[in-house]
Amino acid sequence: MNSQNSNIYSVSRLNRAAKALLETGLGVVWLSGEISNLTIAVSGHWYFTLKDHSAQVKCAMFKGNNRRAGFTPKHGQQVLVRGKLSLYEARGDYQLIIESMQPEGDGLLQQQFDQLKCQLAAEGLFSEKHKKPLPQIIKCIGIITSSTGAALHDILSVLKRRDPRLQVVIYPSQVQGTGSAESVAAQIQLANARNECDLLIVGRGGGSLEDLWCFNEARVAHAIFNSTLPIISAVGHEIDVTISDFVADIRAATPSAAAELVSQNKAFVSTQLQTLVTRLKSAMSNNLQRTQHQHALLTEKLFKQDPKHKLQQQTLIADELNLRLQHAMNTLLNGKQQQVNRLHSSLLQHSPEKTINLELQKQSQLNARLKNAIMNKLQRSETDLQNGINQLNSVSPLATLARGYAIVKDEKGRVIIDASTLSNEALIDIHFAQGEVKARVII
Structure with a gap:
């Protein structure tokens, strides 16, 4: 019986299963047909029927998609649509959810365009990487x-x-x-x-x-x-x-x-021509400068052959050697001074003063930590004591009396817990949270 019950569908379950089969079985479909029963809802959605000479199917095109259609269809118009099959579960009607719509003539061409575009892109x-640049x-x-x-x-x-x-x-x-x-x-x-x-x-x-x-x-x-x-x-x-x-x-x-x-354009060509003229003038100027430079080099070469010039050169060399000697001496002295500075720094690094300061810092930190530990311990002990006091107060009979209760005792000081044990005219003591009174029993 249980196995039979598991195969029994409710109407809702059947419609959900049929909807899943329709939406996953065919996928996207192209459909050509004639529009009839067109209704444009206040929400902007289109509801209509597509039909041919012997059959029809209900369709829905939602506002977000029909905005891209570029036209408003009319009753009797032949169109090409693309969409997915679905099922409206509340009524059990199957319908086509339209994603795009075109007049049939251009629509077929557009479909062929899209198919060829995908094919060539895949090829x-x-x-x-195959694009060729234009020649310069x-x-x-x-x-x-x-x-x-x-x-x-x-x-x-x-x-x-x-x-x-x-x-x-x-x-x-x-x-x-x-x-x-x-x-x-x-x-x-x-x-x-x-x-x-x-x-x-x-x-x-x-x-x-x-x-x-x-x-x-x-x-x-x-x-x-x-x-x-x-x-x-x-x-x-x-x-x-x-x-x-x-x-x-x-x-x-x-x-x-x-x-x-x-x-x-002509202005660009004129600019190019002007650029060429400028380059020609620049080349002529550069050639003249090179000639002048060669003349100056020959003049300088002739000047260098003069004995006076050679004497000046030797003087310059002697001055240069003197400067190099001074530079070497300064470099040596700087090196020695740096070595002394390094030794002094090393001596300072090994000084016990630094170690003593570090130990003093550690001792100060330990003292602070000890003080904090003692204070924390005292605070915890004080908290535990207060918690104990609160617990004792919670079970104290005085706390019970404070809530409106009383303790009744007989003449011998025994606590009365049963009224039947009292006799008429017996004296009793009643203890309240604040004070006590004597009373006589009336039965």
């Missing part, structure tokens, strides 16, 4: 984009304004629609094969996620990764992010930003 295509001196720039797009016009305008000396090679490519990914990858491979540029700018102007999709293709990512030329990814606007941005050596927010990154 190491985004690793910083840039003479020629390759541009891979549409030959009729606004991106090419923006890049050329910036280059012409900031650094017209730069050479530009255009590799026209399809950047939208069927075959665009193959076109971009082929042009990257062509530019590397021709090897006529210092770096490449790969990109296009802004658009929807679907318009920019060729830059989210694996073949374009691998072409960028395998390029020996440094590549700047300049796709769309600043808010647009593509797979090519992660693989490229540098990401520019826009095509114009990429052009500004690789070009030098």
Whole structure:
């Protein structure tokens, strides 16, 4: 009977077990469906039903998650959601807890984007160790984009304004629609094969996620990764992010930003020219100074050959030797003085005076400790005496009388503990905490 009872579930236990199975069995799921019965609660949570042509499932999307959706869904709208299955124990209804929601068209592309991003990251295509720096001196720039797009016009305008000396090679490519990914990858491979540029700018102007999709293709990512030329990814606007941005050596927010990154403005070139002129003047000045220095050296050499100069040199040498002798004598005397000081210090260290002072200090410390021990002993004894007095008082009959009790004795002084032992008209003594009285028994 006990073994049977252990297999009997309560409703609450059954719902908890079912909830655990749902939450751990499937994990995160992606679901496409049509929204119906949408309710936006005062708390900000969304409650709705996702359905297709033959089935439906209840869903809940809490306030913290629906804020990130970027839109408010409508009844009948087709969406792509990501969430986890759960069960509402109070009613026994299973439901989907939504973590993210997107309109179905962009949502499918976003899902593919996330999957490819994770795959390429695992392959190491985004690793910083593979990033190539831009060359310090840039003479020629390759541009891979549409030959009729606004991106090419923006890049050329910036280059012409900031650094017209730069050479530009255009590799026209399809950047939208069927075959665009193959076109971009082929042009990257062509530019590397021709090897006529210092770096490449790969990109296009802004658009929807679907318009920019060729830059989210694996073949374009691998072409960028395998390029020996440094590549700047300049796709769309600043808010647009593509797979090519992660693989490229540098990401520019826009095509114009990429052009500004690789070009030098006229003011900078003028500054460089001024710097070169300054360096030339400095080199000429240094050359003149070296010539003057050589002339001075020859003049000095001629002066050194004069006998008067040699006599002066010998006098200087004699003075130097005298100074060295004085220095040696001072050093010797200082050494001896230091030795005397060390011996004196050693003598002071071995003096009995120090030992006597230490012993006196120890004796003083011991006296203080003895006094403290005696005082502590006296205090403990006094405390023990007081505790004994308190204990005696607690069991004293006087303490009992002080609480309102009395002691009754007969004429012979015996304590009466039983009233039946007293006779009528008997005399008794009653003792109180303060004084005593005589009384007569009336029965």
